Amino acid sequence: MTALPPAFETWFAKRGWHIHPHQQDMLSRADHAALLLIAPTGGGKTLAGFLPTLVDLASNPHEGLHTLYISPLKALAADIRRNLTTPVEEMGLPIRIEDRTGDTSSARKKRQRADPPHILLTTPESLALLTSYEDAPRIFAGLKRVVVDEIHALAESKRGDQLMLALSRVQAMCPDLKRVGLSATVEDPKAIAHLLARHPDPCEILLADPGPEPQIAMLNTDAPPPWAGGGAVYAIPAVMEEIKRHKITLIFHNTRAQAEIFFHNLWLANEEALPIGIHHGSLDRIQRERVEAAMQRGELRAVVCTGSLDLGIDWGDVDLVIQVGAPKNVKRLVQRIGRANHRYNAPSKALLVPANRFEVIECHAALEAARDHDLDGEPRGPGPRDVLCQHILIRACSGPFDTDVLFAEVKSTGSYADLTRSEFDDCLDFCAAGGYALRAYDQWQRLLERDGLWQLRDPRAARLIRMNIGTIQDSDLLKVRMKRTRGGKPLGEIEEGFAASLTPGDTFLIGGQIVKYEGLRDMTVEVSRDAARKPKIAVFSGTKFATSTQLSQRILRLLARDDHSALPVHTADWIALQAGVSRLPEAGRLLIESFPHDGREHVCIYGFAGRNAQQTLGLLITKRMEDMGLAPMGFVSTDYATLIWGLNPLQDATGLFNRDALRKGLDRWLAGNALMKRTFRASATIAGLIQRNLPQLRKSGRQATFSSDILYDTLAKYDPNHLLLDITRQEAMRGLIDFGRIDDMLDRIDDRIDLLRLSRVTPFAAPLFLEAGRTPVEGVAQERLLEEETERLMQAAGLMN
Structure with missing residues (x-):
């Protein structure tokens, strides 16, 4: 066992700390080629990753770059630099620490290339840029270690692939480079270890004590959630009471638009004028940094946010996390929960707020998965x-x-x-x-x-x-700033397509305030303040999550239970009513309902394949239905089901889900x-x-x-x-089409399709009638309706017998 040097022992003792077992393990294994540490949030992962570096530099003078730290977020790199500087300064260690991101000045970047610090904290993109210079061998000369923080977040995107390719280049220049990966939420440690290691070298996996179980529950509200929608406005009073009872509350949302709407409604209900902020990736950097600084100083009582605050930044006195809307992914839920009580062996506290009735079931399934430590994740494909x-x-x-x-x-x-x-x-x-x-x-x-x-x-x-x-694809974004005559303050970014839909005088939400569109100047949207009218919902870039395959299967298993008393009464009654009127969806079968409503024939397909796949299924099945003469007119999809409406009833589903026919239809549809x-x-x-x-x-x-x-x-x-x-x-x-999940669904059902012909709308189908985002189907139905309307008008005009 490698002993902690006296200076470090003294520093730990002054703070009343002692080295954790996993930190000692990382120090003792410092010479291993690759290590993956999985430790709970607040468990000192970052210090564990840096201890070998600090101990080595404290006793062995080193010229130039010694350790690279890679973070998925610029803000996280800056936060780690601040936190790491404290022990270095307090122990008087001769170590220079700097960060290098897109926010770093060009002058400092130039100096860093000429005279690299001992520890450089950066992002995948900045590392790739460093490897592109002719003097890269000199910059990386002497590099001994690389620490990849929140490696699970990078592993899920092309940023992770780019990072590992850049590391392959760095490793070629520094053959003895040691690799370290840090994470709190990994569903498949072996897969992450394979990604981190230099193939075919092995990567050792260290599992820290997971600590106490988090305290997770559903938020109790006086009003039941609505049948559809994602805003969760019904829960505002209950959320406001939780904010009052806690020091700092993080309120997570799955999309930036939902965060803006919720913040606006929360502020309207904030009668005591409590300090509440908003934080997401489309807001101006200065505004984000101002909110972050206020959180660290303890000046805010709550922050409405998105994935921009998901990762391992230490936000001090956050003692409650609220997830608004179903988390869609258990791993994401666990990561967000860890933002509360960010201390070792302190239980995190979180509340879930379902936005609609179906999400009540999904939230309960996610709670059970989190308690069972059953994390989800899609298998990685080959390098893009x-x-x-x-x-x-x-x-x-x-x-x-x-x-x-x-x-x-x-x-x-x-x-x-x-x-x-x-x-x-x-x-x-x-x-x-x-x-x-x-x-x-x-x-x-x-x-x-x-x-x-x-x-x-x-x-x-x-x-x-x-x-x-x-x-990172940040295309179609336009800057938003106040009109020059109003100060010209930058507010953030919106999608170009949304900006194109605006006319002067239109209002929309950004940064929690209502602004009026004044015009477009030099590719910048100019606005002024206007709180008088109901705003449009701005469209921001960002990931739109679909419910994971594993969570969808948990929902189906939950529905299959005989007893639903653990669910709220309104939801349990809804499930019972569905079982009485129709049937509950099952894991190994595909339920299809066919019924008339409002002069149209409807088909509801409960695929539980995620929103993208259900949307694709709607496109493909309506094409098949058109070929069968059923005259479909349109469809709408959620994570759980696709509702199709048209002129003729579906009486037989035989051949409708033929895999080869669906794939051929997909190829034809994709072509143009x-x-x-x-x-x-x-x-x-x-x-x-x-x-x-x-x-x-x-x-x-x-x-x-x-x-x-x-x-x-x-x-x-x-x-x-x-x-x-x-x-x-x-x-x-x-990606966008997610045909693989349709393939998986077809594998699961294996022709076990239950088509029920019913007389009216069913309880589970009813919420889909309230969903936005309807997709019309151009084809026979429109032509037939036009012919019928023409005939009616001709008869009314007396032009037909």
């Missing part, structure tokens, strides 16, 4: 090739490279361990010349081979490549669909085919869309097997 293309271009920026060496580096990355040489060569060919259909264009002639090494054809292209590093073009645009931007950032210029969303649409149409016509089209198809199937 658009990210690999960007990595090849980044590597070219730093100087000539040997393809065999680079291929070996990439293969050492867990998610790319199964990459074939032909797949790698396809990416290299795309980076070099753009692919078959684009070879004639100079702008995509980027790499050339000389003396057996590949390099940039024009060294000046490095600047453009560096300006577009990253996998705008969704494919949007997916193509994202992958083409990551892969470097399209540049969003140009010197002295940033393309607007419309300009980039126009460019990518032309490229998509060109490739689809002249080079249908182009690498980026193949990537686009894979991304669409896995």
Whole structure:
């Protein structure tokens, strides 16, 4: 066992602390090639990750960079720098600590390259940028350790793939580099360890004492939740009372728009004028930092927020977390719960607020899963090739490279361990010349081979490549600021599509205040304050969550129970009524209800496949129904079901869910669909085919869309097997369309389909009639209705016998 040096023992003792077992384990295993520590929130994970570094630097003078710390959030990197500086200064250790993110000044970045600190805290994008410089070997010379914090959050996106590719490059420069991963919420430790390790080297997994069980419950409210919607306005009085009873309450929402609406309504109910803030990723950075600072000083009683406050930042006296809306994912719920009582062996406290009646069931299922430590997560696919293309271009920026060496580096990355040489060569060919259909264009002639090494054809292209590093797609965003005559204060960002729908005088919510749209100036939305009218709901960028597969199966198992007395009376009665009128959905079967309502025929399909998959199912099934002569007119989907309406009743579901027919229908639908073009645009931007950032210029969303649409149409016509089209198809199937979950659903039901013909709307179907986001179906139904209406008008005019 490695002993803690006396200076550290003294520092711990002065604070009344003692080293935790998992911190001691990390110190004793400092020479292991890769370590993954899974420890509870507030358990000192970050200090455990840094202890070997601090102990080493305290006794062994080191020139230049010693440890890299990688965070998914800029704010988290800054917070860790502040927290880490305290023990360093109090022990008088000769250690320089700095952070480097998109918010760091160019002057400091330049100095950091020339004279790196001992510990550099940064993000995946900034690390990738550092590896792109010609002097990268000098910058990373002597690097001994890399600490990846909140690794579970990075593992779920392309940012994690980019990070691990960047680390493969750093590891090539520093062969003895030790890797450390830190997380509190990992559903599959072995999968994360595989991602972290340098393949095929192993990664040891350390599990800390999980600590006391969190205190989680549903919020009791006087009013029952509504049948549909996501605002949870009914719970405002009860939430207000909880705020009064606690020091600081974090109120999480799943979307930025819902956070804005809830904050607005909460503020209207805040009769005692308690200090309450709002925090989400579309707000201006200065406003976010002001809220963060006020939280740390204990000046706020509550903050309405989104995933922007999910991760491991220590917010001091937060003693309650409220999750508004079903969490959709148990792992996310556990992560958010950990923000309360952020101390070792102190139980977290959280309340769940379902936004509607179906979410009551989902919240109870999520509570049970959290208590059972049953975390969910989708299996990771192979490393995305658009990210690999960007990595090849980044590597070219730093100087000539040997393809065999680079291929070996990439293969050492867990998610790319199964990459074939032909797949790698396809990416290299795309980076070099753009692919078959684009070879004639100079702008995509980027790499050339000389003396057996590949390099940039024009060294000046490095600047453009560096300006577009990253996998985060923040397209279609416009800045919002107060009108210049009103001070010009920046407020945040909204989606360009929403801005295009505004006319002067329209009002909308941003940062918790109602503003009036004045006009667009220099790609900036100018507004003024106007609290007089009911605002529109602004559209912000951000992830829109779907209920996880594991949580959906828990909901079905909950429904299958004989006793639902643990649920609120109104929800238990609703379930009983559904069982009496129709049938409850079951895990191994597919329930379909067919019934007339308001002069139309309706079909409700309870797939429990998540919103994206249910939406795709609606598109495919309505096409099948049209082929069967049922004249569907439209549909609407939730995480649990799809409701379709039309002119003719569904009497037989045989063949409706034929897998091959559905896939063929999907392929036909995708071929000319705008969704494919949007997916193509994202992958083409990551892969470097399209540049969003140009010197002295940033393309607007419309300009980039126009460019990518032309490229998509060109490739689809002249080079249908182009690498980026193949990537686009894979991304669409896995992401926005989520056909894989339809496949999983078909595997589960195995032709066990229960079609019930009923006389009226059922209790479970009723909420879908209140859902927004209805999708019309253009086809036979519209033509037939037009013919009938024309005939009626002709008869009324006396023009027909």
